Amino acid sequence: MPDYAIGIDLGGTKILAGLVNRTNGEVLLSVKHKTRSENGCEYVIGKLKQSISEVIEESRLDISQISCIGIGAPGQVNRTKGILISAPNLDCDNVNLKAILEREFFIPTFLGNDVEIAAIGEYKFGAGRGYNNMVCVFVGTGIGSGLIKDGRVYYGNSGTAGEIGHIIVDSGGRPCGCGGNGCLEAYASRSAIEKRITGALKKGRTSIITEFMKDSKQISSKMIRKAMEHNDELIMQVLLEASDYLSNGLATIINFYNPEAIIMGGGLIDAIDEFYQRSIKKAKLKALPTPAETTVFKKAQLGDFSGVIGACFLEEQNKFLKPSSMPVSR
Ligand SMILES: [Zn+2]
Incomplete structure (x- = not known):
């Protein structure tokens, strides 16, 4: 049985989102959008929602079939609360992405930073296996x-x-x-x-x-x-x-x-x-x-998709977090 998750690499210039089969690391489909962070944080969050909606729509899956959403952002994050503390490249401060997206999609959502999701991706299914x-x-x-x-x-x-x-x-x-x-x-x-x-x-x-x-x-x-x-x-x-x-x-x-x-x-x-x-x-x-x-x-072997794949495993990394192991910057 495939185990589907949505992984998102939220970058300063582009948002790359994909549907990943977590059992074999395969990216089944992906969408890419310009972040255009000069339009402000609200705009970026809108683009993020749009990317997720498109992945869900294209996948033809029911949301109950998607285990989780994982996002890696370029900045400081509070992993247990899913808060983007500061991301100068996105013009976002203290945004509870987890709460915003869980309200919208009813899928458990996890937040990490961009380097960590790429490292997880390479470790799970890339050169670091x-x-x-x-x-x-x-x-x-x-x-x-x-x-x-x-x-x-x-x-x-x-x-x-x-x-x-x-x-x-x-x-x-x-x-x-x-x-x-x-x-x-x-x-x-x-x-x-x-x-x-x-x-x-x-x-x-x-x-x-x-x-x-x-x-x-x-x-x-x-x-x-x-x-x-x-x-x-x-x-x-x-x-x-x-x-x-x-x-x-x-x-x-x-x-x-x-x-x-x-x-x-x-x-x-x-x-x-x-x-x-x-x-x-x-x-x-x-x-x-x-x-x-x-x-x-x-x-590294997964190119642009290392982060998309790795973000899908933030859920399992999150289980090991101590409440004190916050926040992270890059
Ligand atoms: Zn320095």
């Missing part, structure tokens, strides 16, 4: 990680474990979005690399990437890859530097956590294999020999 002690690292706009300990998400005392993007790799270094200085995220994320490139261009350095950027304000991972394929000097230099910093973060995870596996995903990792390979190679050299030898590195 079989590794009960592992870390999922996602390198994109920021750098986040989700920790699995003995087969469950490890939240830490107050729910903030896994903030690998904010370990300090350069004391007193570049300013970070968290208010601190020298954080890994300020050196090895896509946005950090982008800043580095635009800074150099402003200073008069030349790069082929300007041809790929055209009118785009953002430098995407794909543009960086294309420039790298042309052996562009500036891009190669910036990527080399970033992978060196990323390897510091990965070596720290290896030494501190001694995981069975580190699963890596996110735009930069997906788009630029050389960046991934170089980072893990250097991390293994920098870490202590024993944990370095036994840590397996793998790329």
Whole structure:
């Protein structure tokens, strides 16, 4: 008998919702909408409801056949109460999503954060299958990680474990979005690399990437890859530097956590294999020999659907929560 659930990755730019068969992790159907958070939180909640309604409608299932709804949001959440405490990217503060959605759909609803649902997805049905002690690292706009300990998400005392993007790799270094200085995220994320490139261009350095950027304000991972394929000097230099910093973060995870596996995903990792390979190679050299030898590195396998699949299992993670293990930020 299939066990159906609806998983939602509620992101700053898009909402991805899917109907998942929890027995085998299959995504049976999915819908995608732009979040358009500039229209305000009410609008975002409306889009969220619309996405769920569409999934239910398309599935032709009765709501009694859907076990639960799971949502991962980019921000601080109170997991036991299902409250979105703060999500700057969504313009939402203190919204009880659980209450709002349960009133609307009469399906038990659970809330987590975006990194944790992606880690659960990869652990259950992706590259992390079989590794009960592992870390999922996602390198994109920021750098986040989700920790699995003995087969469950490890939240830490107050729910903030896994903030690998904010370990300090350069004391007193570049300013970070968290208010601190020298954080890994300020050196090895896509946005950090982008800043580095635009800074150099402003200073008069030349790069082929300007041809790929055209009118785009953002430098995407794909543009960086294309420039790298042309052996562009500036891009190669910036990527080399970033992978060196990323390897510091990965070596720290290896030494501190001694995981069975580190699963890596996110735009930069997906788009630029050389960046991934170089980072893990250097991390293994920098870490202590024993944990370095036994840590397996793998790329995430579920792509955009890791969060959708993982969100469907927030219900089972929720059973293990202590009332105090709140809130979580990214
Ligand atoms: Zn920081």
